[in-house]
Amino acid sequence: MKNKNSKLVIIMLAIFETLFLINIISNIIAKDWKELGLAVLGIVNMLIPLLIKKNFRKREINLPLTFEIISIIYIFLALYLGEINKFYIKFWWWDLLLHGIFGSYAVIIALYLKEGIITSNRxxxxxxxxxxxxxxxxxxxxxxxxxxxxxxxxxxxxxxxxxxxxxxxxxxxxxxxxxxxxxxxxxxxxxxxxx
The missing domain is CATH 1.10.287 (Helix Hairpins)
Structure with missing residues (x-):
């Protein structure tokens, strides 16, 4: 399962980072600096879940197997679809959906952190x-x-x-x-x- 997730993370990163990169190039051509900043922010933020997972693994604290996948999808939904493609404006419920997803998944992450920091088997x-x-x-x-x-x-x-x-x-x-x-x-x- 872990190996499948790693491959999926790499494929998703390649696709999402490519979309952000295309957006960066088109924004440079159009001289749209605000959108350019959002796209650069997207590329950088996509790497943060990987760094977090690596850092926690070193400390022997487990995160959910889906942590990187859900985090990367969330960042894509928020920045690329939400901000750059104006889903926050097009769909009144978009912001509520993302906050709901985050609220639920944050609980799951917290439970894993608790288990990793204070665990019953050691x-x-x-x-x-x-x-x-x-x-x-x-x-x-x-x-x-x-x-x-x-x-x-x-x-x-x-x-x-x-x-x-x-x-x-x-x-x-x-x-x-x-x-x-x-x-x-x-x-x-x-x-x-x-x-």
Missing amino acids: EVTKKRYRIFILIFAFTFSITAGVLWEVFEFLGDYFFKTSMVKGGIEDTMTDMLVKIVFAFITSVIYYFRNKK
Whole structure:
């Protein structure tokens, strides 16, 4: 199964990267720099799942066999079809579909990470446990932040409050600040408890 997946990943990468490359060439000819940037971003992002899988394999932490395939397809759907080919505009449900897919698959990845970091068939080292706690705390913080943003949105939507005054810019600024501070706090925790 692993070998079949590896071949499929290579074939998908070749096809998707070629489509992005064709898009890059046509954007250079058309001098469409915004679309060019998206295509370059697509090519780079397609390689990230492979690097993640390799890095985790070195640490003996398993990810789902489908991790690379699903990740590459997701990036293609979001950047190539969604942004470059305007599926976000053409199909009102496109963004919802991708967020739904991501939400479901993120749970599967989290369960594999938990199993890889704290597994029942081998002794849990202090380092692995600290890493698990670090990931849990970081993601818990971000999830709590997301739920707060949902609360603000629902308040505005149902009760006509004005908690989300700046729209998407307000929401994203709030989220980015939460992510940065959650990351800093998590790193501090990790190094304080390293001893």
